[in-house]
Amino acid sequence: MTYTVYVLYSSKFDKIYIGYSSNLEQRVLSHNKLATKGWTIKFRPWEVVYTEDYVDKPSAMKREKELKSSRGRDFICSKILKKG
Secondary structure (H helix, E strand, O other), rough: OOOEEEEEEOOOOOEEEEEEOOOOOHHHHHHHHOOOHHEEEEHHEEEEEEEEEEEOOHHHHHHHHHHOHHHHHHHHHHHHOOOO
16 A cells, blocks of 8 residues: 655645655645644645655655654745745
8 A cells, every 4th residue: 555645735824744655646735625623624625746656654654754754844844835
């Protein structure tokens, strides 16, 4: 099974969200329409701005954690969102 680490961006609220999933399409649908609670429902709509694929869950979880760090967020803002 493949896991995708993804970065979502809400241009309306200038927010980012980082996660991983084995079914990215369904997960993004959940963030944008299906979910009824959670942090992401407050900042809809979300668009996928970055993805990385991994062959196993532990690798995806490790990368998600890296992207959520200060250095990872700097990478997202400067390289992906072209800020700063």
